[in-house]
Amino acid sequence: MLASLMLATQPAAAAEKSRLNAVGISVGSLDNPYFKALVRGALGEIRSINPTAHINTVSSDFVLARQQAQIDQFIVAGVDMILLVAAHPQQIEPSVRKARQAGIKVVAVDVEAAGADVTVQSDNRLAGKSVCTYLAEKIGGKGNLIIQNGPPVSSIRDRVEGCRSSLKNYPGIQLLDDKGDGKASSFGGMNLMLSHLQRYPRIDAVFAINDRQAIGADKAARSQGRQEMIIGSVDGSPDIEAALQQDTRVRVSAGQNPFLLGKTAAQLGNRLVNGESPQERDIRMPVPLLTRDNVREYKGWGAVH
Numbered sequence: 038m039l040a041s042l043m044l045a046t047q048p049a050a051a052a053e054k055s056r057l058n059a060v061g062i063s064v065g066s067l068d069n070p071y072f073k074a075l076v077r078g079a080l081g082e083i084r085s086i087n088p089t090a091h092i093n094t095v096s097s098d099f100v101l102a103r104q105q106a107q108i109d110q111f112i113v114a115g116v117d118m119i120l121l122v123a124a125h126p127q128q129i130e131p132s133v134r135k136a137r138q139a140g141i142k143v144v145a146v147d148v149e150a151a152g153a154d155v156t157v158q159s160d161n162r163l164a165g166k167s168v169c170t171y172l173a174e175k176i177g178g179k180g181n182l183i184i185q186n187g188p189p190v191s192s193i194r195d196r197v198e199g200c201r202s203s204l205k206n207y208p209g210i211q212l213l214d215d216k217g218d219g220k221a222s223s224f225g226g227m228n229l230m231l232s233h234l235q236r237y238p239r240i241d242a243v244f245a246i247n248d249r250q251a252i253g254a255d256k257a258a259r260s261q262g263r264q265e266m267i268i269g270s271v272d273g274s275p276d277i278e279a280a281l282q283q284d285t286r287v288r289v290s291a292g293q294n295p296f297l298l299g300k301t302a303a304q305l306g307n308r309l310v311n312g313e314s315p316q317e318r319d320i321r322m323p324v325p326l327l328t329r330d331n332v333r334e335y336k337g338w339g340a341v342h
Contacts, residue, residue: 264286
């Protein structure tokens with residue numbers, strides 16, 4: 038609802054002469070389709086505001102030192118706005134503060150970044166809670182569940198906390214492990230799942246912090262002939278769309294809208310650059326559940342929103 042409000046009240050600043058002439062964008066990984074969609078949404082909005090704006094898009098690969106150097110480069114280049122997917126939500130603060138002291142507006146996107154002017158992210162806590170509630174119900178409220186954790190960013194932290202909060206309502210479910218880091222990748226999810234399969238003779242459900250890990254976990258389970266479990270995750274990616282329509286253990290994903298995240302972040306950043314104050318500084322986007330029952334109606338990341 039907040040996102041809708043922010044978009045609905047978008048003023049005519051873009052139709053007038055915007056002060057937005059240069060933008061720096063730093064995301065987690067440009068190899069990840071999620072961040073590609075996020076950047077695509079941001080670029081489209083920026084180009085609609087100023088077709089000649091200079092835009093520099095880079096990937097931090099979740100390496101803090103690399104992102105700090107990128108922000109320094111943005112400052113030297115004199116950008117008006119930075120869209121930032123923080124490599125670390127707290128440790129990036131000195132760089133964010135330096136950028137703001139240079140007169141640059143900083144919009145945290147997808148994850149929190151301490152000191153940012155405004156944050157636009159999915160409701161990640163609700164995503165984790167909804168997926169784990171779905172998994173818990175599907176296994177009858179009892180059994181063994183694993184949380185595949187991931188990199189130390191706020192979105193993942195919130196998803197895990199949301200999942201844990203859901204499990205409090207199911208005393209019959211034993212949480213076997215929630216510490217393992219699947220690196221937010223398919224390879225990491227597969228390796229972590231292989232380790233869990235060796236340690237635990239029965240696993241009824243797995244919550245992976247993103248779709249890539251879920252895909253890897255499914256590959257590991259099927260390679261070992263372990264068919265007893267169901268798997269859920271967060272993202273609503275093209276890969277998970279396919280998995281939900283194939284013979285996999287994947288059953289649910291909370292669908293994010295990275296295109297709209299990027300677009301909204303660019304809109305809000307432009308308002309800041311043009312001297313307006315946002316009505317809200319922490320915008321949470323909805324995360325509907327994607328299941329085998331509704332996957333064929335899902336618009337997906339490739340849709341123009």
